Amino acid sequence: MYNNLFTEAGLSKNEAVIYEYLLKNGESPALNITKNTPLNKGVVYVALNELIDKGLITEKLLPPKNPHVRNKKKIAYFSPEHPEKLRAYLSDQEAKLKKAQNSLEANLGELVSSFNMVSDRPGLRYFEGLAGIKQVTEDSLKTAGEIYTYLDTENTVKKIEEINNEYVKRRLALGIKKKIINADNPYTREHMRKHQQWDAEDSQLTQVKILDHRVCHFDTIMQIYDDKISYISFANDRQVGVIIQDPTITAMHKEIFLFNWSRARTLRELEQPGQIFSKPT
Template sequence: MYEQLLESSGLTKNESLAYLSLLKLGKAKSGEIVRDSKISGGKIYETLYKLVDKGLVKYITENNIKFFIANHPKTIIEYVKERERNLQNIEKELGSIVPNLENIRKLDSRAETVALIKGLRGVATIVYDALEKAQNISIMGVRSGKNIKFNNFWKKWHRHRVALKKKAKIIFSDKNTDYWRHFKKQKYTQVKEILHFSPGALMIIDNNSFIFSYDKELICIHIISESIAKSFKGFFDELWNFAENS
């Protein structure tokens, strides 16, 4: 338990083991720490000196023998705080260079790419990015029975869409659910239904096509292609004209 918590604070596994051994042993030689922590003898000095650099361990020399001593456990809190401050500074620096990085990343708008993205965080990045420049949003195969975390994710995304005054057409595969009602009364949103029929969860935003799969995690196939998006949009328009408007 202690080892995992120390690793979460930024220490490596070996650093955590060595530090815990020193807390238990008090003043100890490297060999004693190796025996207690089961760290490789070839790695022990590298590990201990890293702990010294982090301010968690100190050493003294007696009769030409080096002894290591763990500093007070409160120093871990100071180490974590210092690490957080460094991360905040890095975050600020990264924020200042993001525009330059975006220029480096410039993509040919005509390029056709296919990517597989797993997890809410990765999917969020691409769908929010597409939303900012969206001119046309069409969504079909929407079901209410997904895990609530996925429904909440899309509610938040659509709230942002509405805030940007971006219109969307949505075809649900069910109706009369709380999730369905949420979108029926939402501004800048048209909802229709094709019950008991689902061509799969698909969202088309301009030249971007997103195919979604919901299981334990959200999986998305992201296709950037004008021709494929046009084909999907044609299929969507046919379904839209056929769908119920309750």
């Protein structure tokens, strides 16, 4: 009568048969269940143990209730728990499913990337919102090498300052080196003065240079590390992140970055006499 209800709640067909039998007949030994259901002895014991694990029935060792039985050795009797336990079981399963879903979401990108790499296709992951931006940012903390970054300081400070501060703290604690090419604008220079970032070698872990003032502003952070490239876009007040995983594409961008790095200049070089910032015409 209730078999479909119980199977929809997550019980196997055999468990549903036994659980319904116990609800209707009360405390019973396995022998009675075997005699009064279409299940054989082995299947009954397996299903009984599963129902015990689920918290839906209990087991007690009691003397035989039949007074004519000569062997008075205790036998196992199984009793159903209150049907409210089924609701509790469902809630527990929902919580486990939610946890599994969150775990899958957190690791799906890596799984897709692995699949794409085996399939000779670039891995591509897409993220949205501040939580997504945080994931994109923190992915580079897994690197085994140095990070190359194109950065607009103003956007970073004004839009993801808290995320960036925590990221920098963790990166430095992990001892991960980073080269940063900043977009040249008044905000960037003032920020670098404030933090005493005059020379590329001011920090053992962080080297900063400024790209030619003709590249005055951009709305994307780009990070290059291992065999990945990540982008964070702030255009039109969006919060969008993308990670591409492909060794060939990444190798090309590393070469382009190092080319730009060799031509970028430090704040000290730019602010020597005759090198004062002026807006592009």
